[in-house]
Amino acid sequence: MVTTRKERVDALARMSTDDREGEAGVSLAVSAWRRLRRNPVFLVGAAIIGTFVVVALLSPWLAPHDPSEWMLADQVSKARNEIPPPQPGHPLGGDQVGRDLLSRLLVGSQQTLMVGVFATVIGLGGGLVLGTLAGAIGGWVDSAVMRLVDVMLSIPSLLAAVSIGALFARPSQFTVILAVAIVQIPIFARLLRGSMLAQRNSDHVLAARALGVRPRAIVFRHMLPNSLGPVIVQATLVLAVAIIDAAALSFLGLGNPDDSVPEWGQMLGNAQTVIDSHPNLAFWPAGCIIAVALGFTLVGESLRDALDPKNRR
Amino acid sequence: MALLEVTDLTVVFQRRGEAPFTAVDGVSFAVEEGQTVGLVGESGCGKSVTSLAIMGLLPRRGVRVSGSVRFEGAELLTESPRQMRDRRGRDLGMVFQDPLSSLNPVVSIGIQVTEVLERHRGMSRSKAMRVAAELLDQVGIPDPRRRLDEYPHQLSGGMRQRALIAMALACQPRLLIADEPTTALDVTIQAQILALLSQLVRDTGTALIMITHDLGVVAGLCDEVNVLYAGRVVERAARHELFARPRHPYTHGLLSSIPRLDAPRGERLVPIRGAVTDNIPWTQGCAFAPRCPNVLEKCLDVTPEMEEDDGRLLRCHNPVRQEVPA
Ligand SMILES: Nc1ncnc2c1ncn2[C@@H]1O[C@H](COP(=O)(O)OP(=O)(O)O)[C@@H](O)[C@H]1O
Ligand SMILES: [Mg+2]
Numbered sequence: 101m102v103t104t105r106k107e108r109v110d111a112l113a114r115m116s117t118d119d120r121e122g123e124a125g126v127s128l129a130v131s132a133w134r135r136l137r138r139n140p141v142f143l144v145g146a147a148i149i150g151t152f153v154v155v156a157l158l159s160p161w162l163a164p165h166d167p168s169e170w171m172l173a174d175q176v177s178k179a180r181n182e183i184p185p186p187q188p189g190h191p192l193g194g195d196q197v198g199r200d201l202l203s204r205l206l207v208g209s210q211q212t213l214m215v216g217v218f219a220t221v222i223g224l225g226g227g228l229v230l231g232t233l234a235g236a237i238g239g240w241v242d243s244a245v246m247r248l249v250d251v252m253l254s255i256p257s258l259l260a261a262v263s264i265g266a267l268f269a270r271p272s273q274f275t276v277i278l279a280v281a282i283v284q285i286p287i288f289a290r291l292l293r294g295s296m297l298a299q300r301n302s303d304h305v306l307a308a309r310a311l312g313v314r315p316r317a318i319v320f321r322h323m324l325p326n327s328l329g330p331v332i333v334q335a336t337l338v339l340a341v342a343i344i345d346a347a348a349l350s351f352l353g354l355g356n357p358d359d360s361v362p363e364w365g366q367m368l369g370n371a372q373t374v375i376d377s378h379p380n381l382a383f384w385p386a387g388c389i390i391a392v393a394l395g396f397t398l399v400g401e402s403l404r405d406a407l408d409p410k411n412r413r
Numbered sequence: 414m415a416l417l418e419v420t421d422l423t424v425v426f427q428r429r430g431e432a433p434f435t436a437v438d439g440v441s442f443a444v445e446e447g448q449t450v451g452l453v454g455e456s457g458c459g460k461s462v463t464s465l466a467i468m469g470l471l472p473r474r475g476v477r478v479s480g481s482v483r484f485e486g487a488e489l490l491t492e493s494p495r496q497m498r499d500r501r502g503r504d505l506g507m508v509f510q511d512p513l514s515s516l517n518p519v520v521s522i523g524i525q526v527t528e529v530l531e532r533h534r535g536m537s538r539s540k541a542m543r544v545a546a547e548l549l550d551q552v553g554i555p556d557p558r559r560r561l562d563e564y565p566h567q568l569s570g571g572m573r574q575r576a577l578i579a580m581a582l583a584c585q586p587r588l589l590i591a592d593e594p595t596t597a598l599d600v601t602i603q604a605q606i607l608a609l610l611s612q613l614v615r616d617t618g619t620a621l622i623m624i625t626h627d628l629g630v631v632a633g634l635c636d637e638v639n640v641l642y643a644g645r646v647v648e649r650a651a652r653h654e655l656f657a658r659p660r661h662p663y664t665h666g667l668l669s670s671i672p673r674l675d676a677p678r679g680e681r682l683v684p685i686r687g688a689v690t691d692n693i694p695w696t697q698g699c700a701f702a703p704r705c706p707n708v709l710e711k712c713l714d715v716t717p718e719m720e721e722d723d724g725r726l727l728r729c730h731n732p733v734r735q736e737v738p739a
Contacts, residue, residue: 303514310468310509311529311580312502321528325519 132406139406145398152392156209163203164189168360172198183378195381196370204362205384211363212392215277215346216339222281223342224335227288234289235296235327236319245289252286261345265354273356273363280345284338291334295327302326329407336400340393347389364389414486415443416620417467417588421480424462428475436462438644438695439480444588449614449621451631451652453667454641457690460624463641464590466490467622468507469497484588503533506581506619510593512573516565522549523561526580533584548579553609571602575609582613589614592624607634629671632656640664643692643700650725660722660732662707699730707731 136142155162165171172184172194184194192201234245252260265271265279299305300323308322347365349355355366364385371381424437437459444450452460465471466478469489482489484504489497501507509515517525526548527541536544542561549557552575565573574594581589591610595603611634614621623634631638631652638655640648640663648661659665666685687704694700695716702712709731717728 303509303511304517306470307507307509307515307577308517308528309470309498310501310507312498312500312532313528314498314532317528317532321520321524322517326517 132403135406136402139402141398142402142406145395145400145402148391148395149399152209152395153213155206156213159206159210163200163206165200165203167199167203167207167362169200170198171200174198181374181377183374183381192384193380195367196374201381201384204367205364205388208362208364208367208385209388209392211273211361212343212346212389215273215280216343216392216396218277219280219342219346220284220335220338222277223284223338224288224331226281226285227292227331230285230289231292231296231331232319232324235293235300236315236323238300242293246293249286249289252283253290257283257341258345258348261349262352262354265349265352271354271357273361276346276349276355279349279354280342283345284342287338288331288334291330292327295330296323299323299326330404333400333404333407336396336403340396340400343389343396344393347385416446416448416485417444417622418481418483419443419463419467420483422463422466422482423477423479424459424466424471425477425479426475427477433477436644437466440639440641440644440646441480442639442646442649444620444622446587447614447618447620448637449611449623449635451635451638452622452624452641453628453631453638454626456626458641459644460626460641461592464507464592464622464624467590468501468505469494470501470507499533502529502581502586503584504586504588506584506586506589508574508577508581508589508591508594511597512570512577513565513597515577516573518565520564521561522563522565522568522576526561526576526583529580529583544583545579548583549576552576552579552582552613553605554579569602570598571605574598574602574606578606578609578613582617582619585617586619588620588622590622590624593626595630596626603630610634627671628656628667640667643695645695645700645728646719646726647701647728648726654725660725660727661729662705662731662733663701665733666704666706699728707733 172190175184175194176182176196176198183196184190184198186193190200190202192205195201195204230245230249234242255263261279261283264282265275268275268279304326305318305322308318313322346355347363347368350363350365351369353369355363359366359370367385368382368389371378371385375382420441422437422440423435426434426436440459440463442450442452452463454460462471467482467489469492471478478490480490484500489500492500516522523542523545526545527536527538530536530541530544531538534541545561546557549560554560554572554575560568560572560576568576578594594610595606598606607630610621610623613619621634623631625631628638635652638650638652639646640655640661642663648655648659648664650660655664656668659668663685666683669683670685685704686706691703692700693702693713697716698714699705699708699712699717702708705712707729711730715730717730719726719728722732
């Protein structure tokens with residue numbers, strides 16, 4: 101079992117230098133899929149992600165009520181600390197201002213999915229650019245990029261995301277995405293650079309150079325596509341981190357101030373004040389965040405193990 | 414003027430904090446138009462480094478290349494990286510040892526063959542695809558149109574090497590370098606690939622440098638054979654001369670250690686004693702001396718020079734006299 105962060109990065113790096121010998125006729129992807137299909141960890145994670153994505157996409161139709169309507173407001177009393185309990189038509193009750201909690205949870209999944217996906221895509225894009233520059237050009241460009249990456253990685257990711265998020269004068273869902281994305285860039289950049297360097301010394305790149313293939317085609321056709329394996333696995337793992345970081349930012353009030361659009365981290369933040377008397381308001385969004393992050397982590401870890409040449413059978 | 418003239422080629426690897434290592438030590442040979450020349454020697458004697466130096470494919474850092482490599486009169490060692498890039502694939506082709514790892518696993522065979530046609534012959538993708546199918550057909554790949562859409566892992570080892578040969582020959586280079594092209598293949602496939610290479614160079618008039626550690630491979634193919642030991646040529650002779658009368662004890666040892674169909678029944682194979690690493694530096698004496706059955710005291714003190722001897726070149730103080738039992 102892979103445990104430390106270092107070991108995980110090493111395992112990812114190995115994927116790019118995989119020895120394909122001895123398994124003639126079976127591609128890396130095929131043999132990886134064979135192992136994944138039998139892996140309960142992967143299946144559980146995939147089930148969680150599948151449910152989450154379906155719910156997020158269908159939530160406008162799945163939600164029993166309008167998540168922004170104060171429909172149970174008459175049952176709310178600040179003075180007596182009353183919040184609508186579960187009741188017929190509202191299985192999870194209402195929130196502090198009387199909005200249907202179940203509807204808010206369901207619709208809130210949209211924001212979480214969006215933040216996670218956009219933050220990861222932007223982080224991946226930035227990492228691809230930096231990693232490709234460093235791995236393909238080398239020399240001082242490589243040194244400069246890697247120093248920058250080292251500096252960024254030396255700050256804990258959540259702290260960095262919070263600091264970046266706090267820089268924006270008017271917080272919004274977009275600033276959350278940006279803050280979380282920027283923090284992920286160096287991880288992708290370093291991984292990609294590592295696998296690009298391995299590709300640069302590979303036999304097929306030498307063979308392509310022996311045909312006079314131009315440097316640009318060497319990088320984009322022969323090195324980059326073969327370097328993406330570990331990066332894609334990392335993207336799955338980053339989705340989990342991005343979801344948690346984004347929730348944390350919203351929780352700290354660095355997210356969208358308009359709470360008519362439900363978001364799990366923000367729901368959790370709002371529930372703080374009443375957590376002693378009404379823990380269920382915090383329990384549901386927290387449970388959703390944990391479950392989804394766990395799903396992506398399980399899939400990412402099992403993907404990585406499946407693609408790790410050390411584990412090939 | 415020969416097509417390729419390699420003169421005093423020397424390659425020194427210089428890593429920071431390590432002693433310089435001379436992988437190729439003053440190698441000279443020439444390849445005439447349409448001729449097949451063998452470079453033979455045990456693993457580690459500098460064959461691949463020699464071919465990479467000719468192709469301009471050695472890394473730029475940590476390597477010192479000196480001497481001269483003239484191709485059609487032009488000095489390749491001083492050409493710019495861009496000029497060499499234009500030559501590779503067009504004037505000079507190369508086939509490597511391991512066909513699976515020499516192909517890009519994520520790109521279809523068709524794209525990989527057309528890449529070189531588009532690069533050097535400026536063909537459109539569709540024209541290049543037609544030519545690629547013809548090329549695959551020429552190298553004996555059945556059903557070439559279907560193969561164009563397949564990926565390297567879907568082909569057998571022999572088919573992959575055929576595809577790589579097709580790519581190397583796609584632009585009709587004047588010179589092909591084949592670096593142990595059959596070493597990674599099954600024995601039956603080896604013979605097919607060798608037959609294909611010899612037929613192709615005969616049909617197209619391409620000159621071929623055949624690199625191998627196996628004298629059996631050059632037996633049917635080469636006009637002339639250079640035997641390398643520890644970065645230097647120790648014997649050069651026409652193929653028949655070399656096989657009939659090996660003069661250098663190393664060549665003799667190589668020949669005695671391969672099975673021959675025409676050997677008398679019951680004759681035993683004699684491996685060369687010792688290992689490649691049991692060397693003394695060429696600057697002190699003969700690098701092969703520690704393993705040599707004919708060793709003289711002189712061999713440990715005086716570096717043998719290349720000398721003309723009965724129509725061949727030989728670097729030895731005490732060559733083999735008797736004939737190989739036929
Ligand atoms: N990039 C390199 N750096 C240092 N030494 C090298 C490098 N490439 C090859 N060598 C050394 O040069 C010698 C000749 O290698 P090579 O030409 O590959 O042998 P072979 O005859 O088996 O093809 C070997 O001893 C090898 O260790
Ligand atoms: Mg070699």
